[in-house]
Amino acid sequence: MNSPITGTAAGVPFTALPPAEDGPAPLIVTWHMLDAPRSDAAFAAALPMNDLPAWRVHLGMPMCGARMVDGSMDAGLELIREDVLMSALHPFVRQAAEEFPAALESIRAQLPVDDGPIGVLGGSLGGAVALRILADTDVPVFAGAVVNAAIRIRSVVDLFPGDYPYDAESEKVADSLDFVAKADTIAGRAPLLVVSGELDHPALRADASDLVNALGKRSELLPIPGLAHPLADEPGIEPAPQLPPASEVDAGLTAWFRRHLAKAS
Template structure:
């Protein structure tokens, strides 16, 4: 069986894990959180999706891991305080979504022929990575098999409100940031989504606004499935969430739910 492959595709660090059974298989693309797990390495350990008959490709987000800005955490905090939406949150999401076509082209050359890069993708993401999956879902011009959003940043306004509470600051909205918030409001954009299976995973103890947004997205997508995971807060791993670590019990439950959903779709032919 082919071993996991770790590399860089079009400037984006990745880990690609082959299906345990070998043979040709489509891609499941996974984006991590800005909370723990906050790198592709840590996300692959927290959500391994073992047994899913697919290549699982974990992509690193901008501003994280090997892509951390030169000033490190201090620079990240300065970006948050200056304009969290335009400088960090929204920038990371929109950049990651925009990178995907070039990443897939690079993966076509770097992965074995058994990785069926041109087959419909399954998109999975947590928190900010969930927003990347949702934005890609709405805007990517290629077949998608399914979407999984885990404690996702479904509305940018909820992220801004969380930052305001956490840092004790008042966000100064601009015309540009309001436009971006509209682009990143996936309840409002639900009508643009392709008609393929959607799984929304919400932690019982996630942020109140995030849990409300998960319910709102489920209501806006009548065919979607919403699963609430008992005991799960916002993160999927323990701090610092930079390297591979043992799964938490809550992450193990998320992994089981997402894995079962993904396995049920492989070979079903459902796609946009």
């Protein structure tokens, strides 16, 4: 197995896992969770998809991993306390999506990836980024997958204490991050695997089911017994041994992307 490659792509930190064979290969891009694993390196260790004949490039989310402020998540937690939607969740998703085109161009310049459609994968809030790439951009994608994803941002907001004080602006933002409402667009872009831990938050599990139902034949739901919301143990910043439920997720993702890589080629 080849060693991970670390670097930056247009300012975005990444951990890249090369395929076993040399030469140009397809590209799968991922965005990690804010729960554990909460860095690109830790997400790569949790879901390496080592048997895929493709590059897996795990991008760092804003204010996480190499972009933590003063080496901790404290600054990000303060934004959550300030305004969970408008100071934290929405800006993180928006920044990750907006910086992706330049990061993709830089990845293609640095690594021997082919110039065909890519795969996209996101966990939790990173799932919202992957879904936004599908719903709101024209980047060619051969297949997508999300794991315990933020499919409706209102469901994520509801996980935090207190009643969120929505106003006209935050209602508009929440609507823009409701990907069940964008299912027709997503279904027209690429097939999507929706992985849902059977111990994940009930609202997120319900959203996963709703998205699959709305997508129809272009989607599959993969329930994972024993999986709660995180994919790794705390603190989830450094790479750690793969947990058994994450191994099941990894196997499901590998089979899904392998199937659609074959169709794409």
